Amino acid sequence: MKLLGITLLIAIGLLGCNHKVKKHNVRSAGANEETDASANAKGGGGMNESSPAGLNLVWKRYRAFEGGLVQGLSLPKADVCKELGQYSCIDKIHLTVLGGNEPYQLGQYERPSAPTALTPLAVERVILAACGKRLELDKAAGGGALVFKFFPLAGASPSAAQLKAQAGELYKRFLAREAEGPELDAVAAFAGKIANPEKAAISLCLAIGSSAENIFL
Amino acid sequence: MRRFLVGSLWLSLLGSSHALATSASTDIFCQKYPKALGCESKQASCAICHTAVPSLNAYGDDIKGALTGPIDATLIGALDKIEALDSDEDGASNITEIEHHSAPGNGSIKPEADAQLAYDPVIAMRRLRAIYCGNPASYEDLQKVKTAADPKAILHAELNKCLASPFWKGEALFRLADKKIQPLSAIGFGGNVVIADYRYDYRLFSYIMSDDHDVRELLSANYHIDESGARVEGVIARQEPAQVGQRIVIGGGQPLDPTRRAGMITTQWFLAFYTMFAPLPRNTASQTYREYLGMDIAKGEGLMPVANEPRDVDARNVKQADCAVCHSTLDPLSYAFSTYVGIETVQAFLFNSNGTYRATRQPWEAQGQLFGQPVTNLLDWATKARNSDPFKKNIANMFFKQALSRDPLPSEQGEFEALWKALPDDAYSANKLIHRLIETKAFGGKRS
Incomplete structure (x- = not known):
């Protein structure tokens, strides 16, 4: 719960600081008016009724979503997520709400046209x-960490500069772009407020990875 | 053509004795409003008057309320009366919406000038990698596009890689085929009661839709694809022997004589699953019409009544007025399928007869019609179908929706039309269609 609270604070900070926010206009349906940071800043990612997902944005469905995590966090596909340690989150447990369908056993002949209420949870x-x-692997790797390498994962709370560097890395890995100044400033504002560096790393990873910009194209 | 494409517009002005749709009404509507969406594109036609057929939207309701007599006689007057209204209360009058390629019965779609979009190759790259490779573009990928002198060349090169990938051929195309095939593991290969093997259907679909093959082979292929990906000519025997016991196996392989094959609609699975035991395979015909020509009779799409139909050849009481609205189109569509076996029992066990051709099965084979033209048999039916505009539009719409999860918007109709009309120039290659799709502003446009 505490972790989620921290994550939410970071996410709110990212949303509040973005300077590219534009008012969405229903009439712009069909125009990819908002991209990158502005799509992220909308938060809803086009999921509300007046902006149906798919008009302005394209949902990054299960396989591409998984591919982004495999690529972004340098993880083997099998390590991305398993429920109860054995059932694939992507291919089995959360397939439908992540935009897929299972026709053979379940008779789902069509994928969902838009994200469902359960999609954000999944x-x-x-x-x-x-x-x-990834955190577990990087902890074990010590100096050879691949992703979480900008501050020690055990010890003191990360500094603003360390948080910024880590966030910049995650923006590139998840969102395929450089982080913008206000986004990094929002992250830096949490320096000293997260005592545990592991939690800081996970919070950054979750906040940036679950941003609308990483879920919609 | 226009007449039958828009036939659905008027289908279900039911509930009023004056309001039964006729194909003449669609002509009246399109002659009056040639720019209306339903007069040039099936994909959006129903939505002009319906929320979901037969339910009317606000515009359909207003038309119904304005009719003063039989629809063909009073439609013009009714349309005139409601031109100035704003049926969907979105701030634009009905006539403004109709003339500007919008939807007078849908408040969320308003007329607008063509969106001022500029093509953004970065957006296109992000989308194409995710959609066609199943793997999003990396920071480095996007940097290359941003700095390239000819970014579109990079996009097309990347797309070529994606369309040759196992993800595209073995997963994405399979999911695109689900609705056409509708597999069910319990009665497919390895199931408890095996009536046919739908793995052939998936392989055939993926083969035809990749590597620049001619997509019209969806309705003409007389070959199949084996598990190694190789073409197999001729009859294919059951992979496991017939049995009746804890498991029942009466189907498998592809027993149909190749000279009677018409691609996806004559596989053993398709014929067994959709026809089953029906003397007149209406379900098989309607599934073909829906999935390969893009017209769903259950939604009132593609109605083109044939005179003196339905004859009710199998005594299903379809002559009633409410049934005849659809069956006057559906039954003539179905006759050509009636000489193909659906599911049998003893014959299937002994001779693998599911999905085979039997000229004596029913006497109606040569009595059918498609698009208002007589068809002599299913091969003739399939030939007319695969060379039609609805077939081309359906192929283009399938890939458009696969990419963007929606139908083309009013402002995108020009791009959409160009896509399907280019199919003959591209030798009916799905890959080439997708290459054109990623260059559209619908795919990679950004408001400038």
Whole structure:
């Protein structure tokens, strides 16, 4: 719960600071008016009724979503997320709400046309699992850490500069772009407020990985 | 053509004796409003008057309320009366919406000038990698596009890689085929009661839709694809022997004589699953019409009544007025399928007869019609179907929706039309269609 609270604070900070926010206009349906940081800042990612997902944005469905985690966190596909340690989150447990369908056993002949109410929960669940796995690997790797390498994962609370560096890395890995100044400032504002560096790492990973910009194209 | 494409517009002005749709009404509507969405594109036509057929939207309701007599006689007057209204209360009058390619019965769609979009190759790259490779673009990928002198060349090169990938051929195309095939593991290969093996259907679909093959082979292929990906000509025997016991196996392989094959609609699975035991395979015909020509009779789409139909050849009481609205189109569509076996029992066990051709099965084979033209048999039916505009539009719409999870918007109709009309120039290659799709502003546009 505490972790989620911290994550939410970071996410709110990211949303509040973005300078590219534009008022969405229903009439712009069909125009990819908002991209990158502005799509992220909308938070809803086009999921509300007046902006149906798919008009302005394209949902990054299960396989591409998984691919983003495999690529972004340098994880083997099998390590991304498993429920009860054995059932694939992507291919089995959360497949439908992540945009897929299972025709052979379940008779689902069509994928959902837009994200469902459960999609955000599944997205966060999968990202949190993947971030946790990466953290575990990087802790074990010590100086050879691949992703969480900008501050020690045990010890003192990370500094603003360390948080910024880590966030910049995650923006590149998840969102394929450089973080913008206000986004980094929002992250830096949490320096000293998260005592445990592991939690800081996971919180950053979850907040950036679960941003609308990483779920919609 | 226009007449039958828009037939659905008027289908279900039911509930009023004056309001039964006729194909003449659609002509009246399109002659009056040639720019209306329903007069040039099936994909959006129903939505002009319906929320979901037969339910009317606000515009359909207003038309119904304005009719003063039989629809063909009073439609013009009714349309005139409601032109100035704003049926969907979105601030634009009905006539403004109709003339500007919008939806007078849908408040969330308003007329607008063509969106001022500029093509953004970065957006296109992000989308194409996720959609066609199943793997999003990395920071480095996007940097290459941003700094390239010819970013579109990079996009097309990347797309070529994606369309040759196992993800595209073995997963994405399979999911695109689900609704057409509708597999069910319990009665497919390895199931408890095996009536046919739908793995052939998936392999055939994926083969035809990749590597620049001619997509019209969806309705003409007389070959199949084996598990190694190789073409197999001729009859294919059951992979496991017939049995009746704890498991029942009466189907498998592809027993249909190749000279009677018409691609996806004559596989053993398709014929067994959709026809089953029906003397007149209406379900098989309607599934073909829906999935390969894009017209769903259950939604009132593609109605083109044939005179003196339905004859009710199998005594299903479909002559009633409420049934005849659809069956006057559906039954003539179905006759050509009636000489193909659905599911049998003893014959299937002994001779693998599910999905085979039997000229004596029913006497109606040569009595059917498609698009208002007589068809002599299913091969003739399939030939007319695969060379039609609805077939091309359906192929383009399938890939458009697969990419963007929606139908083309009013402002995108020009791009959409260009997509399907280019199919003959592209030798009916799905890959080439997708290459054109990623260059559209619908796919990679950004408001400038």
